[in-house]
Amino acid sequence: MSGQSLTLSQHADTMVEDWSADKETFHVPWGKVMMWIFLVSDTFIFSCFLVGYMKLRRTVTAPWPYPSEVFSLEIFGNPVPLILIAIMTFILITSSGTMALAVRAAQHRDKSAVFKLMAVTAFFGCCFVGMQMFEWSKLIAEGVRPWGNPWGAMQFGSVFFMVTGFHGLHVSCGVIYLMIVAFKVLKGDYDKKNDYSIVEIAGLYWHFVDLVWVFIFAFFYLW
């Protein structure tokens, strides 16, 4: 039965055993190891962006625009701060939840449930990208450029377009990746070897995109 964690000394034992034995170190499908290697390297890319942004904020002497006012929307005549970003955050979390359920359905070999849940996940991903397009075009119309904006430090635009653009690209690629896997599940491509680990691997990627957004939300939109 799963669910309990090992004690610390048991962990130490497995660690020594896995690295010293004359066999493979990671007891997971190779695709999962490869995905983790990719995600760790992607972590460094996004970290470079965010650390670069942190340094910008430390060095800029021009006033930084208030993000919560930049991203406010007027709803029934009242400006609500940061509301679009909040909705985007909730959409992305929802999609992470449906993806987690899809991984579970794959373990039960429930192909139609896997397909439906992954399609819903991809749909939420599309909503997210759509809202990001709306946000970009609104800001561009208001005069935000990578080299300037009407409200303060010119670096605001360059950080915004680079960080959210790179994240949006990840979401878009994720949508395509999820749909490819979902259709292959439906076709029964993974039945030959009865190996559905690809669904969990695609899920890792999707959760990672959500994870990156957590940091962007905290550092760029709330700071």
Place this chain on the structure above:
Amino acid sequence: MENVASHSNTQDQGEGQEHPIGIYLKVWILLFVLSFFSYLVDYFDFQGMVRWSLIIIFMLLKAGFIIAVFMHVMWERMALITAILLPPLLLITLIGFMISEGLYVFGARVEYLGQPAAAERNHVEHGDSHEGAYHEASMEGGH
């Protein structure tokens, strides 16, 4: 050792692992609540130390739950966990260097270039004549 290696909690083929649906739903709800809290930090306009500490705490909690449960890291074996979580710790070095470098650059700009140490932040107005506003701003910037 033998016993530990075949411990059923740590999956051997990666694919056989299965967890009760409840934990996913609980974490899901928790992520919603934490996101809502961090939005409230902005909505109620907390400032200063309260703002930064709340934002960081909610962010780390959310990230931790996503990694541990949604990405299944808490059920993996230690060899994989350390391979995933230890390399990013190097970033602390980079952050440290960049903070110190940033402080130096800021100090130099204020001291030698006469730039303001604490510029007044402008409030954002959304209107229609933004294209014009942008051009004015870039003129004033004089770069």
